[in-house]
Every structure is written in C-alpha cells, then in structure tokens.
Amino acid sequence: MRLVLVLGDQLSLNLSALAKTDKAKDVVVMAEVMGEAAYVPHHPKKIAFIFMAMRKFAEKLRAAGWTVAYTKLDDADNAGSITGELIRRAAEYDATGVVYTEPGEWRLINALGEMPLKSHSLPDTRFIASHQEFDDWAEGRKQLRMEYFYRDMRRKTGLLMDGDKPEGGKWNYDHDNRKPAPDQVDFDGPLRFEADEEVLDLVEAKFPDNFGDLRPFWFATDGDAAQAQLTHWLKGGLPKFGDFQDAMLNDNRFLYHSLISFYINAGLLDPLEVCQQAEAVYRSGDAPLNAVEGFIRQIIGWREYVRGIYFREGPDYTSRNALGHKRKLPAMYWGGKTRMNCMAKSVDQTRTEAYAHHIQRLMVTGNFALLAGVDPHEVHEWYLAVYADAYEWVEAPNVIGMSQFADDGIIASKPYISSGNYIHKMSDYCGSCAYRVQDKTGEKACPFNLLYWHFLDNHRARFSGNPRMGNMYRVWDRMDEDRRETVLREARQFLDKMDAGEQV
Numbered sequence: 213m214r215l216v217l218v219l220g221d222q223l224s225l226n227l228s229a230l231a232k233t234d235k236a237k238d239v240v241v242m243a244e245v246m247g248e249a250a251y252v253p254h255h256p257k258k259i260a261f262i263f264m265a266m267r268k269f270a271e272k273l274r275a276a277g278w279t280v281a282y283t284k285l286d287d288a289d290n291a292g293s294i295t296g297e298l299i300r301r302a303a304e305y306d307a308t309g310v311v312y313t314e315p316g317e318w319r320l321i322n323a324l325g326e327m328p329l330k331s332h333s334l335p336d337t338r339f340i341a342s343h344q345e346f347d348d349w350a351e352g353r354k355q356l357r358m359e360y361f362y363r364d365m366r367r368k369t370g371l372l373m374d375g376d377k378p379e380g381g382k383w384n385y386d387h388d389n390r391k392p393a394p395d396q397v398d399f400d401g402p403l404r405f406e407a408d409e410e411v412l413d414l415v416e417a418k419f420p421d422n423f424g425d426l427r428p429f430w431f432a433t434d435g436d437a438a439q440a441q442l443t444h445w446l447k448g449g450l451p452k453f454g455d456f457q458d459a460m461l462n463d464n465r466f467l468y469h470s471l472i473s474f475y476i477n478a479g480l481l482d483p484l485e486v487c488q489q490a491e492a493v494y495r496s497g498d499a500p501l502n503a504v505e506g507f508i509r510q511i512i513g514w515r516e517y518v519r520g521i522y523f524r525e526g527p528d529y530t531s532r533n534a535l536g537h538k539r540k541l542p543a544m545y546w547g548g549k550t551r552m553n554c555m556a557k558s559v560d561q562t563r564t565e566a567y568a569h570h571i572q573r574l575m576v577t578g579n580f581a582l583l584a585g586v587d588p589h590e591v592h593e594w595y596l597a598v599y600a601d602a603y604e605w606v607e608a609p610n611v612i613g614m615s616q617f618a619d620d621g622i623i624a625s626k627p628y629i630s631s632g633n634y635i636h637k638m639s640d641y642c643g644s645c646a647y648r649v650q651d652k653t654g655e656k657a658c659p660f661n662l663l664y665w666h667f668l669d670n671h672r673a674r675f676s677g678n679p680r681m682g683n684m685y686r687v688w689d690r691m692d693e694d695r696r697e698t699v700l701r702e703a704r705q706f707l708d709k710m711d712a713g714e715q716v
C-alpha cells in the first residue's frame with residue numbers, strides 16, 4: 213500500500229493524488245503540523261480556517277470510503293512537519309511509498325523531494341493551464357503580458373466566447389469598470405458560517421501572539437458552504453462587481469467582492485466551475501458583460517498567470533530585490549498606530565478579517581511599502597502571513613512582482629505607484645485623515661504625495677527611460693528647484709521619523 217498526502221490547500225475530491233490511488237488499499241495522510249502553521253506567523257483566522265476545513269474534508273473522504281490517518285496539532289505523537297508525519301505513517305502502515313499532488317510552495321516541494329521515502333509527485337490539475345502550457349506560451353516572448361495569456365485561456369475554456377470571437381466583440385471591458393466609491397452599497401457582504409469551537413480553542417491556545425483576531429470566525433469550511441457563499445454573491449454582488457472593483461470605503465470592507473479566494477485556493481471551489489456559474493448569470497441576463505468578463509479575467513487570467521510565473525521563475529523569486537530596497541517593515545503593518553487613515557483602515561480590516569480586497573493590497577499597503585523603500589522580502593512575508601488566501605504560488609508574484617517591482621518588471625511594465633490623489637479618487641478615506649491629500653508639502657502633506665516624488669527621484673536611473681513614466685519625470689523636472697528640495701527633505705524627514713518608531 214501507498215500513502216496519499218493531502219495538504220491543507222488540497223481539499224478537493226478530484227485531487228490528482230486521490231484520482232491516481234486506490235481507496236481499497238492506500239491510506240490518506242493529513243496532518244496539522246507546526247512546520248506549516250508557523251513558517252510565517254499566519255493570521256489565526258487562516259490557521260483555524262485550514263484546520264477546520266481539513267478536519268471536515270477528512271470526514272468527507274472517510275464517508276467516500278477512504279482510510280484517513282489524520283493527525284491533530286496537539287496529538288502527542290505529532291512529528292511536527294509534513295515530511296516527519298509521512299515518515300512516521302510509512303513505518304506505521306508499512307507503506308511502499310508516497311503519492312502526492314505538487315504543493316504550491318517551493319519550500320515544501322523541495323522538502324518532499326528530499327524525503328528518504330519512495331515518492332511520486334503528480335501535477336496539480338485543478339488549474340486551467342499546466343506548467344508546460346504556460347512555459348510554451350511564455351517561450352520566446354519579450355514581455356509576458358497577462359492580457360494575451362488570458363485570451364488563450366478564454367479560447368481554451370470557451371468562456372464568454374461567441375464562436376472564435378470574444379463575447380460582445382472585445383476581450384476586455386476594463387474601460388467600463390473602476391468607478392469611484394459609491395455612496396450606498398446595496399449588497400450585504402459575505403455569508404457567515406458556524407465555527408468549530410474545538411479548533412478555535414486550539415488555535416487560541418497555540419498561537420496567542422500572532423497578529424489577527426480569531427473571533428468572530430465566519431468563514432465557510434466545506435465545499436457546500438463555500439458554494440452557498442458563491443451563489444449568494446453571484447446573485448447580489450456580481451452585477452456591480454466590475455463597476456466598483458477598485459473602490460474603497462471606510463464603512464464597508466467587502467463592497468461587491470466575492471470573498472471566495474480562500475475557498476478556491478484551499479480546494480473547496482473549482483475555479484473553472486466558478487467561472488462557468490458566473491457566465492450562466494450573464495447568459496440569463498442577470499449581470500452585465502463588464503462585470504462578468506472582469507471577474508472571469510481575474511480567475512482564468514490573473515490567477516493562472518501568476519501561478520505560471522511563480523513556477524517558471526523558480527525558488528529564488530521571493531528573494532529578488534531589483535530596486536535594492538532595505539527598509540524594515542514599519543510597525544504600522546502589525547497594527548502600530550498611524551495617522552494615515554487609508555493605512556490604518558486597510559491594516560485594521562486585515563487584522564479583524566484576514567482579508568483586504570485587491571486595491572487595498574495593491575494601492576494602499578503595497579503602494580506605501582514600495583514608495584517607502586521597504587525590503588520586498590519583508591513585505592512578502594507579511595502578505596503571506598496575514599491573508600487567509602495566501603500561499604506562495606499566488607502571493608509571491610502579486611507582491612514581489614506586481615506590487616513591489618522586485619522582479620525588475622516581469623509582471624508589471626511599470627511600478628504600481630501613486631500619490632494620494634488616486635486613493636482620494638477611489639475612496640472616502642482622505643476625508644477622515646489627519647493628513648490633507650491636497651497638500652503637497654508642509655506639516656499636513658499627505659505622505660503618499662511626498663514619497664511618490666521621492667521614489668521617482670531615487671530611481672531616476674531605472675525609470676526615466678520607461679515610456680510610460682516619462683510624463684511623471686517631466687512634471688517633476690518642471691517643478692521649481694526649491695519646491696523639489698522641500699518635497700525631498702520632507703519625505704526624508706517623514707521616513708526618518710517612521711524609522712525611529714515615532715507615530716506617522
């Protein structure tokens with residue numbers, strides 16, 4: 213008999229390792245281990261979500277006829293790591309080897325590869341593009357533009373296609389999206405589900421100092437509940453998803469977002485089925501094309517594309533630092549007080565929900581870290597820890613590549629930076645901030661305004677030749693010299709204050 217490893221983010225009945233083994237003979241190994249629960253200080257909600265979902269999935273496997281050797285975190289004989297557990301179970305069951313589906317992090321791929329057991333790794337077939345397909349697409353291209361990859365995925369899946377043409381005549385309806393924050397949100401956010409109290413008590417006892425609120429815990433922890441959340445959102449959230457995708461509000465954390473990344477990434481929902489359900493809503497006339505195309509693009513476009521980049525670029529991707537940034541991650545990321553309302557709100561909801569939506573991650577916390585010159589590896593470890601949907605294959609390209617430009621432009625053709633203006637346009641944060649977004653210099657100047665020019669000035673050699681950034685340099689160069697000096701001096705003063713641990 214063989215052991216079949218099922219990891220905490222592989223909770224799908226159609227997992228390749230399950231499909232290629234025999235429930236009459238083989239034994240599934242699932243293990244809650246410190247090695248996975250503590251390699252970064254994960255948000256307590258993320259740990260609880262994974263443990264609850266793993267326990268329910270083990271029951272589902274047993275009901276389907278599998279033998280499951282399940283180890284709880286506080287079991288006395290817990291070996292503490294995935295490989296340790298496999299070695300222990302191999303001796304217990306006299307197994308001839310281990311079959312597993314490729315994990316989503318190089319760290320674990322390498323550990324499994326070095327294990328002193330006969331093992332067989334299978335591709336993770338829960339994605340639309342295989343590694344080979346992505347590499348074939350990428351080969352020989354000067355720039356790996358997501359948009360072209362996405363079109364191939366549309367053709368491959370047949371989603372929103374009208375014969376061999378894109379539905380409606382255009383591949384991408386982003387032009388119709390990105391409206392500023394609405395006055396009223398007529399969708400009541402995600403469904404809330406009951407928690408497993410035993411797991412909550414366990415996580416509370418074992419991870420008392422991790423950043424993040426464990427309670428109230430509301431995530432879905434099995435496939436049926438995750439589907440209920442999807443159904444709820446397809447009806448109430450999808451129709452306006454496109455319009456307000458980039459909006460941010462003080463008093464609404466979720467707007468029209470789907471809140472399904474945790475579920476898809478852990479295996480509770482299948483990405484292709486999710487998109488097919490969204491397309492059905494469009495076909496029945498209940499959601500407009502701009503919303504549905506925008507949503508499907510995030511999943512078969514961005515999600516697949518970032519995974520392709522992670523595996524193509526290899527294990528050193530997370531240590532890249534093309535801009536040479538060295539600053540330590542400021543205390544405000546761990547809840548330290550800040551006068552910047554946009555940062556305070558984005559971090560606060562990260563602490564309570566283990567969730568922030570895309571624009572908060574990209575244009576608030578990511579933008580600030582990049583403008584302030586924070587070491588991208590520290591930024592990467594923060595995102596990997598604090599979001600319940602974070603595993604390296606998806607987090608690292610978004611952080612190292614898209615947000616921090618640390619991969620030197622593989623994902624983003626220019627850095628995602630902005631002054632306070634963008635945040636002001638897309639949110640109501642600035643109205644209740646101690647800083648003034650209109651002020652470019654002076655005591656109350658919005659820090660994003662100061663740091664924006666400071667960043668451009670610092671990286672002139674790298675970016676002034678970028679055709680998409682020439683305009684910004686021209687504006688900067690046209691400012692009179694006194695003003696430029698004031699901006700740079702005030703930016704440095706701000707950074708010095710922050711580094712000294714003072715509240716900024």
Ligand code: FAD
Pocket residue numbers: 468469470471472473474476477507510511514515516518568569570571573574578595599601602603606607608610611614615
């Ligand atoms: P929605 O806004 O409703 O979008 C629908 C779905 O599209 C998501 O559930 C997700 O599956 C997919 N999606 C959207 N954008 C992306 C993207 N850029 N990459 C991959 N999938 C995408 N997403 C993660 O799943 N895990 C991460 O660790 C993660 N880290 C991020 C870090 C940064 C700096 C940035 C800028 C983005 C990150 N994202 C990550 C992408 C995106 O922010 C989240 O997928 C999204 O916010 C999840 O919320 P939602 O389910 O409500 O998504």
Ligand code: DLZ
Pocket residue numbers: 218219220221222243244245246248249250254258259262294315316317320603604
């Ligand atoms: C994230 C996570 C956590 C917190 N705990 C476990 C665990 O105890 N057991 C497990 O099998 N998986 C866990 N995971 C998910 C793994 O870290 C994930 O499978 C790898 O990082 C690869 O994506």
Ligand code: SF4
Pocket residue numbers: 551552553554555631632633635636641642643645646647648649658659660
């Ligand atoms: Fe953020 Fe600046 Fe607006 Fe304050 S004024 S909320 S710091 S963008």
